[in-house]
Amino acid sequence: MKLKGIKLEGTYKIVCYPTCFEIYDEKGNPIYYEENKGRWAKWERDEKGYVIYYENSDGYWERSKYDEKGNEIYYEDSRGFWAKWEYDKEGNRSYYKNNRGTIIDKRVKELTVKEIEELLGYKIKIKGK
Structure with a gap:
């Protein structure tokens, strides 16, 4: 049926x-x-x-996608709204973006000393080295 x-x-x-x-x-x-x-x-x-x-x-309709852990990773609806999410290892939302221009980025980025120096624009000294 x-x-x-x-x-x-x-x-x-x-x-x-x-x-x-x-x-x-x-x-x-x-x-x-x-x-x-x-x-x-x-x-x-x-x-x-x-x-x-x-x-x-x-x-009206809406559609969602989920990752293997059950976290919502994509949403869209018939009004044209969409949103994307990313999650850290613990399952916390670490990144959010939507079509209205909102971006929330909580991702941890590990930088090398060289990358930090390039961002700062000068050399840094590390104690003990």
Whole structure:
């Protein structure tokens, strides 16, 4: 069975209310919602359960990508907004950039003495050397 492009296979929970109904996957995540007046929304998830696509009856959609640790690394929507993230080894956001010009860079960069001197414009002395 297909419902607004969603292929339904397996076991699903359907909850009916007087004005709408909702469909949940086997893990309890919402995958579809529809009102009696025709408004609807649908969610698609990856194998880990993260929302990778959302769409509604107003034509709005959003898409996300995740790394192997489950961190969101890319987002875009139907209004033209996009954002990218990078994470450090501990899973903390270390870099963020979006199409509106916002950049937040918390990445640690290790520089050699020569690179530091080039940035400063003069030679530095290191104690004990």
